[in-house]
Amino acid sequence: MRDALGAVQSVLVLGGNSEIAISITERLVDRRCRTVVLAVRDPLSPITATTADTLRGRGATTVEAIAFDALASESHSDVIAQAFDRFGDFDLVISAFGVLGDQETFNNDPTAAAIAASTNFVGAVSSSLAVASRLRAQGHGVLMVITSVAGVRARADNFVYGSTKAGLDAFAQGLGDSLVDSGARVVVVRPGFVHTRMTEGMKPAPFAATSDKIADAVVAGFGKGREIIWAPPILAIVFGLLRHLPRSLWRKVSAR
Amino acid sequence: MGWGRTAPTASDLRRPTSAIELRRALPTASARGLLARGLGRSYGDAAQNSGGTVIETTDVDAFTIHESVPGSSTVLVTAEAGASIDRMLHALVPQGLFVPVTPGTRYVTVGGAIAADIHGKNHHRKGSWCEHLESLRLQLADGSVVEVGPDRDPDLFWATAGGMGLTGVILEATIRCPRIGSSRLLVDTDRAPDLDSVLELMSSGDHAYDYSVAWIDLMATGRSMGRSVLTRGRFATAEEAAPKTGRNTFAYKAGVIANTPPFIPPGLLNKLSIRAFNELWFRKAPAERRDELQTIPTFFHPLDMVGGWNRIYGPGGFLQWQFVIPFGTEAALTQIIGELSKAGCTSFLAVLKSFGEGNPAPLSFPAAGWTLALDIPTGVPGLGPLLDHLDDLVAEAGGRIYLAKDSRMRAELVGTMYPRLDEWRAVRDRVDPNRVFQSDLARRLAL
Numbered sequence: 001m002r003d004a005l006g007a008v009q010s011v012l013v014l015g016g017n018s019e020i021a022i023s024i025t026e027r028l029v030d031r032r033c034r035t036v037v038l039a040v041r042d043p044l045s046p047i048t049a050t051t052a053d054t055l056r057g058r059g060a061t062t063v064e065a066i067a068f069d070a071l072a073s074e075s076h077s078d079v080i081a082q083a084f085d086r087f088g089d090f091d092l093v094i095s096a097f098g099v100l101g102d103q104e105t106f107n108n109d110p111t112a113a114a115i116a117a118s119t120n121f122v123g124a125v126s127s128s129l130a131v132a133s134r135l136r137a138q139g140h141g142v143l144m145v146i147t148s149v150a151g152v153r154a155r156a157d158n159f160v161y162g163s164t165k166a167g168l169d170a171f172a173q174g175l176g177d178s179l180v181d182s183g184a185r186v187v188v189v190r191p192g193f194v195h196t197r198m199t200e201g202m203k204p205a206p207f208a209a210t211s212d213k214i215a216d217a218v219v220a221g222f223g224k225g226r227e228i229i230w231a232p233p234i235l236a237i238v239f240g241l242l243r244h245l246p247r248s249l250w251r252k253v254s255a256r
Numbered sequence: 257m258g259w260g261r262t263a264p265t266a267s268d269l270r271r272p273t274s275a276i277e278l279r280r281a282l283p284t285a286s287a288r289g290l291l292a293r294g295l296g297r298s299y300g301d302a303a304q305n306s307g308g309t310v311i312e313t314t315d316v317d318a319f320t321i322h323e324s325v326p327g328s329s330t331v332l333v334t335a336e337a338g339a340s341i342d343r344m345l346h347a348l349v350p351q352g353l354f355v356p357v358t359p360g361t362r363y364v365t366v367g368g369a370i371a372a373d374i375h376g377k378n379h380h381r382k383g384s385w386c387e388h389l390e391s392l393r394l395q396l397a398d399g400s401v402v403e404v405g406p407d408r409d410p411d412l413f414w415a416t417a418g419g420m421g422l423t424g425v426i427l428e429a430t431i432r433c434p435r436i437g438s439s440r441l442l443v444d445t446d447r448a449p450d451l452d453s454v455l456e457l458m459s460s461g462d463h464a465y466d467y468s469v470a471w472i473d474l475m476a477t478g479r480s481m482g483r484s485v486l487t488r489g490r491f492a493t494a495e496e497a498a499p500k501t502g503r504n505t506f507a508y509k510a511g512v513i514a515n516t517p518p519f520i521p522p523g524l525l526n527k528l529s530i531r532a533f534n535e536l537w538f539r540k541a542p543a544e545r546r547d548e549l550q551t552i553p554t555f556f557h558p559l560d561m562v563g564g565w566n567r568i569y570g571p572g573g574f575l576q577w578q579f580v581i582p583f584g585t586e587a588a589l590t591q592i593i594g595e596l597s598k599a600g601c602t603s604f605l606a607v608l609k610s611f612g613e614g615n616p617a618p619l620s621f622p623a624a625g626w627t628l629a630l631d632i633p634t635g636v637p638g639l640g641p642l643l644d645h646l647d648d649l650v651a652e653a654g655g656r657i658y659l660a661k662d663s664r665m666r667a668e669l670v671g672t673m674y675p676r677l678d679e680w681r682a683v684r685d686r687v688d689p690n691r692v693f694q695s696d697l698a699r700r701l702a703l
């Protein structure tokens with residue numbers, strides 16, 4: 001059960017190799033989370049094994065990896081149901097999977113763009129709905145959906161990614177509203193530029209942060225019961241302004 | 257949700273209006289179990305059952321005051337589980353009777369009082385609520401109804417006392433209610449400049465009073481750390497009360513005189529406003545006053561005068577942290593209070609009291625020693641780790657946290673703090689092998 005100060009006891013991570021999600025989970029384990037289930041494409045991969053070891057080292061008692069393919073929407077209900085049946089209630093489910101992709105490539109390969117959109121949006125829709133139905137049944141729990149500031153305003157150099165996150169963000173907010181009074185909640189996390197494997201070699205945007213910094217902001221916002229968490233928090237103000245720039249100006253600002 | 261408004265969950269809520277309806281609710285329990293709930297005055301998740309069934313008993317609230325037996329200092333009262341101390345007092349006091357134990361609020365039910373084995377300002381003399389029961393009627397997981405008491409299936413009786421609703425649905429109880437001389441209390445007040453002096457005052461003088469409690473200012477630091485106002489008293493006789501009550505010896509009026517406004521700006525209570533309040537309150541207390549006549553609501557239930565006060569903490573809610581540690585571990589008490597003061601833990605006056613001996617109930621909270629209770633808004637930075645650390649100090653000193661108020665302790669510590677937990681579990685497993693009775697507290701702490 002989630003306690004009065006936002007500490008949880010069990011977490012399911014969809015996209016269990018996400019560095020942001022792992023950093024968040026590490027902090028939750030430090031507080032008192034004991035069960036962590038990592039849903040990943042390949043449960044036997046070395047990277048997942050390393051994550052599991054780290055989490056155990058920090059105090060988690062049950063750490064398991066299960067197979068999850070974001071593109072296989074038709075499997076999501078079963079995979080999620082099995083996880084809940086096997087491990088019991090989840091106090092928190094983090095939906096963290098997604099691909100960034102390269103806009104140049106997408107421009108020349110529309111099929112690749114469609115696959116990215118399916119992963120980031122379609123797969124998140126099917127898995128989130130499956131999670132929501134289990135959270136509703138248990139009468140408590142939080143689904144944390146990681147979107148991106150890239151979805152707040154689309155940009156010429158990553159609008160495929162940005163638009164999938166915009167769709168996901170809108171979906172998550174609506175899902176959250178539909179869960180009012182069910183005991184379950186949705187929290188939307190909007191990180192800015194994060195230094196991770198996903199962004200390696202890219203030029204950092206202003207207010208770029210490490211996944212540790214992002215995770216600190218997320219855990220703080222989560223503890224306070226926030227429904228939308230900007231990470232770092234300053235981005236709430238920055239994007240409050242950027243959102244309203246005239247398009248001609250936005251094109252200049254966002255061009256890098 | 258609980259009184260602290262912190263971790264609400266959803267469930268299928270039933271509100272039976274008669275004892276028969278109450279008993280019919282059990283067989284319809286959902287897969288996630290069932291829990292009885294009273295007035296929801298437990299602070300955390302004790303009266304929640306997420307995704308399961310919750311039966312609110314507050315409409316099943318009849319009670320009978322039995323004929324008094326000549327020569328007996330008490331009168332028996334048989335009350336349904338949903339009867340509140342508030343309603344009972346309106347009937348009892350005019351007849352010269354009182355409840356054996358009252359918590360800091362009169363808005364608790366008989367069922368909730370049993371399930372938490374509540375204590376009051378008279379614990380050092382009279383023990384806790386369940387020590388004043390003749391018997392209780394309990395509906396078990398299989399639907400059967402049993403009557404238990406200290407002499408009838410004592411294991412089940414004491415497992416239900418403080419059992420947080422997990423042994424069955426309490427339907428009814430017979431309580432020994434004491435006689436009082438009037439509806440006024442004769443109260444002595446002492447202002448203590450620091451922790452040592454208040455502990456000394458209590459150790460040396462509590463035995464002379466029926467009721468005793470100290471309000472302690474946890475925001476005072478340095479030499480004033482632990483400064484307190486100690487109020488102690490007993491019920492006045494008819495003659496003593498006469499200047500206030502006239503011939504109406506048992507006059508009793510209790511109500512809500514103000515309500516909390518619907519909108520509270522977040523952060524209304526902050527370090528400065530609370531510090532200022534505590535300062536003012538300490539200064540206005542008399543250094544020493546004797547034989548002041550006070551009413552029952554003023555002495556026992558001052559918070560009840562403001563309706564919905566739990567909302568003043570704003571949308572984030574608040575929690576209460578209450579522990580008891582044994583006499584002889586005053587060093588730990590001083591350390592804990594020191595750390596709370598140092599952390600600038602924004603808290604309105606906290607309550608300090610000395611407890612008498614505990615009772616045979618494995619999960620009953622009170623035990624001989626010092627108990628401290630404080631409200632803290634959840635927004636205080638670093639609160640989680642601070643309280644975890646203080647829990648450890650409590651456990652090391654051989655103390656424990658009060659489950660009825662808990663909303664955040666670690667499951668690992670329950671067995672240390674309640675060393676007879678396994679004994680309690682054995683009884684619970686006997687009467688409820690399939691875990692029909694469930695609560696969020698039980699899930700969180702793996703009871």
Ligand SMILES: Cc1cc2nc3c(=O)[nH]c(=O)nc-3n(C[C@H](O)[C@H](O)[C@H](O)COP(=O)(O)OP(=O)(O)OC[C@H]3O[C@@H](n4cnc5c(N)ncnc54)[C@H](O)[C@@H]3O)c2cc1C
Binds near residue numbers: 297364367368374375
């Ligand atoms: C302002 C304030 C001051 C307080 N002061 C004190 C104090 O001085 N001393 C003290 O001991 N406590 C104190 N408390 C705590 C309070 O007394 C307990 O939490 C009490 O249990 C609340 O009773 P309730 O009817 O509201 O029960 P709830 O909060 O509704 O339920 C509490 C527990 O009782 C169980 N329960 C309720 N009814 C039944 C039933 N019919 N059958 C089986 N289980 C049942 C529930 O399942 C739950 O586990 C205080 C609380 C507040 C808000």
